[in-house]
Amino acid sequence: MKENILETLKNLNFTEYEAKAYLALLQESPLTGYAVAKNSGVPRSRIYEVLDSLAMRGDILVSPGSTPQYSPVPAKELIKNRRMKAEENFELAEKSLAEFERSANDRENIWNITGSNEILDKVKACILSAEKRILLEVWKEEFEELESELRQAAKRGVNVTIIAYGEIVSDFANVYLHYMGHEITEEYGGRWIVISGDDSEVLAGIVSLGKDSRAAWTMHVGLVMPITEVIIHDLYLMEIMEKHRELLEESFGKNLVDLRHKFSIHPDFKKHYVR
Structure with a gap:
């Protein structure tokens, strides 16, 4: 016994x-x-x-x-305390494992987001969760909607780097003014937004069509890597244009228009992603 x-x-x-x-x-x-x-x-x-x-x-x-x-x-009290502790541990495990499962699923899923407000809400969530670096391609109109969240991220020590389409001035971010923001707006038929947070999540899409705006968000490495690297390569181009604009435009036309035309598949040289 x-x-x-x-x-x-x-x-x-x-x-x-x-x-x-x-x-x-x-x-x-x-x-x-x-x-x-x-x-x-x-x-x-x-x-x-x-x-x-x-x-x-x-x-x-x-x-x-x-x-x-x-x-x-007393034995009854001991058992009661053990039972309460076990239940607390089970509840904690349930929540923790649910978060882990959700996180694992997020790494494989691609979310479709509809509507400009909904897209900006998700961008704000990405900004809030960033701990190291935010890379953002954005037009002035959307920057004004996101400025408060971006400023708070910078205060947390997050490096904020922006490729700006339009005159964006910031005292907390590294801002690279794109050399042909207006032309790109005309060429693409709308304003896009692209964000990479900590090289682990990305959102990209058209944000200027109101309720018809479309974007995708994912943590899938198959998309996070190329989208993040595209932003970084745009930063390379901004640096190169800053130092060698005259030479490059002599070879490829003003704002590199000859390159843009060379790789277009449409006779009007416009993009037709938005139909």
């Missing part, structure tokens, strides 16, 4: 010595540490270490004095 009880206590996260000491105290208490060692069979060299562990966990009570006395928490 006693062996069964000891095994039961072990299943409740007691060590063998803790189980023996607690069971001895259930049979007789209060006891001194010496008496607990004698009655339980726990070595005297270990008994105070074992009793301290039980006391810290709340399984026994200590009466202070020149010779401390030990008493057990």
Whole structure:
């Protein structure tokens, strides 16, 4: 019978010595540490270490004095406390694993977002979750909607780098003014927005069509990597144009228009992604 009880206590996260000491105290208490060692069979060299562990966990009570006395928490209370702790751990595990599962799913999913307000709300969420770096391609109109969140991110220590279509002035971000924002708006038939947060999530889409605006958000590495690298390559181009504009325009036309025409598949040299 006693062996069964000891095994039961072990299943409740007691060590063998803790189980023996607690069971001895259930049979007789209060006891001194010496008496607990004698009655339980726990070595005297270990008994105070074992009793301290039980006391810290709340399984026994200590009466202070020149010779401390030990008493057990009643068995019913012990079981109640263990049950409550187990339930708390199960609830925590359930929430944590649900978050992990959701995060794992997010890394594989691609979300379709409709409507300019909804797109900007998701961009704000990306900004809020960023910890290291935000890369953003944005027009002035949308920047004004996002400026507060971007400023707060910069205050948190996030590096904010913006490729700006239109005159965007910022005292908290690295801003690269695109050399042909107006022409691109005309060519594409609308304003887009692209954001990469911490090189781990991206959103990209057309944001200037009101309720008909469309964007995609994902953590899928198959899209995060190329979209992030496209933004970085645009930054390369901004740096190169800043230092060698005259030479490049001599070879490829004003604002590199000859290159843009070279790689167009439409006779009007416009993009037709938005139909």
